[in-house]
Amino acid sequence: xxxxxxxxxxxxxxxxxxxxxxxxxxxxxxxxxxxxxxxxxxxxxxxxxxxxxxxxxxxxxxxxxxxxxxxxxxxxxxxxxxxxxxxxxxxxxxxxxxxxxxxxxxxxxxxxxxxxxxxxxxxxxxxxxxxxxxxxxxxxxxxxxxxxxxxxxxxxxxxxxxxxxxxxxxxxxxxxxxxxxx
Amino acid sequence: xxxxxxxxxxxxxxxxxxxxxxxxxxxxxxxxxxxxxxxxxxxxxxxxxxxxxxxxxxxxxxxxxxxxxxxxxxxxxxxxxxxxxxxxxxxxxxxxxxxxxx
Amino acid sequence: xxxxxxxxxxxxxxxxxxxxxxxxxxxxxxxxxxxxxxxxxxxxxxxxxxxxxxxxxxxxxxxxxxxxxxxxxxxxxxxxxxxxxxxxxxxxxxxxxxxxxxxxxxxxxxxxxxxxxxxxxxxxxxxxxxxxxxxxxxxxxxxxxxxxxxxxxxxxxxxxxxxxxxxxxxxxxxxxxxxxxxxxxxxxxxxxxxxxxxxxxxxxxxxxxxxxxxxxxxxxxxxxxxxxxxxxxxxxxxxxxxxxxxxxxxxxxxxxxxxxxxxxxxxxxxxxxxxxxxxxxxxxxxxxxxxxxxxxxxxxxxxxxxxxxxxxxxxxxxxxxxxxxxxxxxxxxxxxxxxxxxxxxxxxxxxxxxxxxxxxxxxxxxxxxxxxxxxxxxxxxxxxxxxxxxxxxxxxx
Numbered sequence: 001x002x003x004x005x006x007x008x009x010x011x012x013x014x015x016x017x018x019x020x021x022x023x024x025x026x027x028x029x030x031x032x033x034x035x036x037x038x039x040x041x042x043x044x045x046x047x048x049x050x051x052x053x054x055x056x057x058x059x060x061x062x063x064x065x066x067x068x069x070x071x072x073x074x075x076x077x078x079x080x081x082x083x084x085x086x087x088x089x090x091x092x093x094x095x096x097x098x099x100x101x102x103x104x105x106x107x108x109x110x111x112x113x114x115x116x117x118x119x120x121x122x123x124x125x126x127x128x129x130x131x132x133x134x135x136x137x138x139x140x141x142x143x144x145x146x147x148x149x150x151x152x153x154x155x156x157x158x159x160x161x162x163x164x165x166x167x168x169x170x171x172x173x174x175x176x177x178x179x180x181x182x
Numbered sequence: 183x184x185x186x187x188x189x190x191x192x193x194x195x196x197x198x199x200x201x202x203x204x205x206x207x208x209x210x211x212x213x214x215x216x217x218x219x220x221x222x223x224x225x226x227x228x229x230x231x232x233x234x235x236x237x238x239x240x241x242x243x244x245x246x247x248x249x250x251x252x253x254x255x256x257x258x259x260x261x262x263x264x265x266x267x268x269x270x271x272x273x274x275x276x277x278x279x280x281x282x283x284x
Numbered sequence: 285x286x287x288x289x290x291x292x293x294x295x296x297x298x299x300x301x302x303x304x305x306x307x308x309x310x311x312x313x314x315x316x317x318x319x320x321x322x323x324x325x326x327x328x329x330x331x332x333x334x335x336x337x338x339x340x341x342x343x344x345x346x347x348x349x350x351x352x353x354x355x356x357x358x359x360x361x362x363x364x365x366x367x368x369x370x371x372x373x374x375x376x377x378x379x380x381x382x383x384x385x386x387x388x389x390x391x392x393x394x395x396x397x398x399x400x401x402x403x404x405x406x407x408x409x410x411x412x413x414x415x416x417x418x419x420x421x422x423x424x425x426x427x428x429x430x431x432x433x434x435x436x437x438x439x440x441x442x443x444x445x446x447x448x449x450x451x452x453x454x455x456x457x458x459x460x461x462x463x464x465x466x467x468x469x470x471x472x473x474x475x476x477x478x479x480x481x482x483x484x485x486x487x488x489x490x491x492x493x494x495x496x497x498x499x500x501x502x503x504x505x506x507x508x509x510x511x512x513x514x515x516x517x518x519x520x521x522x523x524x525x526x527x528x529x530x531x532x533x534x535x536x537x538x539x540x541x542x543x544x545x546x547x548x549x550x551x552x553x554x555x556x557x558x559x560x561x562x563x564x565x566x567x568x569x570x571x572x573x574x575x576x577x578x579x580x581x582x583x584x585x586x587x588x589x590x591x592x593x594x595x596x597x598x599x600x601x602x603x604x605x606x607x608x609x610x611x612x613x614x615x616x617x618x619x620x621x622x623x624x625x626x627x628x629x630x631x632x633x634x635x636x637x638x639x640x641x642x643x644x645x646x647x648x649x650x651x652x653x654x655x656x657x658x659x660x661x662x663x664x665x666x667x668x669x670x671x672x673x674x675x676x677x678x679x680x681x
Contacts, residue, residue: 047433165252
């Protein structure tokens with residue numbers, strides 16, 4: 001068993017290691033996401049969240065979705081993470097976080113239990129499904145030119161709607177956060 | 183590597199996000215949980231695209247691009263609302279913003 | 285001779301790998317060794333440029349200010365970087381007591397990584413791109429976004445109010461100037477029809493009438509977008525006149541306040557390497573990359589043209605630093621949002637019109653009009669609002 005693995009490694013290490021290019025960043029992703037959820041210090045949570053965004057982008061790139069992975073890095077690391085950090089700094093909470101949640105009475109243990117129940121259900125279905133046992137097909141490539149043509153062709157309405165939505169969100173966020181005029 | 187592993191990773195990520203939303207009371211932490219759940223959904227789209235029989239059909243990728251754009255808008259508006267709540271109530275606890283409660 | 289010099293770097297690499305291959309080294313290991321050699325060469329060149337720039341900047345600033353500058357260490361003070369390096373390494377590494385030790389330690393590392401990563405996609409010469417990415421321009425901006433995280437980590441991890449203020453200013457500035465930077469960069473990518481840097485350089489090849497190079501900077505939209513990109517590049521690399529985050533006279537060096545010794549040297553290095561990288565991007569997008577400016581100058585190899593252009597742009601940045609005073613933070617942000625952003629949209633629109641009007645003389649005049657009219661309108665608008673008059677004192681009277 002060990003010997004066979006060593007042999008296939010020596011034959012073509014790049015092919016042997018290929019799954020780990022996905023699994024390793026995925027491991028970092030889960031670890032940093034878990035850290036972001038349990039950290040008491042908000043800034044540490046936000047930094048762990050940033051790391052998980054980066055790891056998610058790397059997973060996308062390793063899966064062959066180069067363009068989407070880079071967009072993920074540009075938008076999430078460059079913008080969303082920084083906006084979250086700014087919000088944390090602008091709202092220095094005077095008291096520590098309370099231990100009860102929105103659904104008064106659930107508490108952290110209850111929330112974690114619900115999430116764990118959902119996870120168990122999902123994992124049960126995933127591992128029972130025959131669809132999910134599909135082997136890995138040949139590496140897929142998505143050239144940027146094709147993505148651009150699809151965005152400007154079949155999906156142009158969605159693109160325009162997203163543009164309108166982003167403009168509205170930008171104006172709305174500025175209006176909401178603006179100081180009241182005296 | 184099979185589709186199972188990727189789906190399991192994305193399920194764990196989603197559960198982590200849900201746990202953050204349900205058990206943390208700070209509004210910013212709730213937003214962080216929502217971002218994690220959106221990331222899990224995006225990972226699902228990409229995995230199904232990677233394992234599909236027609237990878238030249240780019241719908242999975244385009245959906246993720248749109249989803250990222252919507253998530254950016256959502257984060258901007260959500261954080262603006264949190265800042266406004268903080269300015270008026272001096273707190274970012276989601277429970278304390280309850281002035282509409284009868 | 286020209287042919288030989290042009291292909292020298294690639295031929296040298298192939299020769300070395302051939303020797304290794306004849307010793308029976310397997311193919312996959314050759315690939316890894318070749319990648320490592322390329323990475324080492326690129327990083328070596330840029331660290332050499334950094335060492336050169338750190339002394340040349342002081343010499344040029346001294347020349348502008350009519351003094352000598354460093355001239356003690358070695359001939360003309362050329363060994364100054366060595367002395368600086370020894371000083372930096374032997375200095376005590378101070379960490380403030382209240383600092384967040386992990387974040388404080390990681391910030392210089394996080395700063396250095398994107399600065400080195402972005403070097404991967406620059407086309408250094410004909411066929412000399414370390415990583416030929418389909419979405420190279422996007423990669424440049426996406427990886428460059430990591431700098432903001434590093435600046436924030438440095439400012440917050442130091443647990444110092446000046447550091448925090450400097451970091452907040454720096455992030456506000458980086459985010460604001462990123463938008464015009466990306467918009468003007470996308471303009472060049474749109475005309476070239478590709479996000480691949482080598483394709484953008486290839487689109488700028490050839491000469492009109494046999495002597496005018498087809499660089500994007502020589503069209504009205506390209507000139508505007510290139511200028512916006514240059515200003516954005518100054519701001520992104522925290523250079524004067526946009527060096528507010530580190531304004532030593534008001535913020536005691538901003539997010540760098542609590543860093544000393546090797547960590548400070550790492551920040552310094554990352555800043556210079558980042559500056560050269562963004563100069564390289566400017567050269568690639570607008571100044572024709574490795575293309576020679578005149579037909580008979582093609583005897584000089586392409587990589588020499590690229591390095592020469594990068595050094596020239598870096599020189600103008602030092603020149604600007606010696607000439608212009610620092611801006612105020614609100615002016616800085618207003619300049620980005622109220623002037624650079626609309627102008628970058630105008631350049632974008634102008635480029636589209638230039639392309640669809642046939643890229644001839646008519647197109648040239650049309651795109652000039654589309655860029656000039658908003659520029660003049662902004663100028664009239666601002667000059668009517670901020671008329672030069674007697675200075676008024678709002679608070680002291």
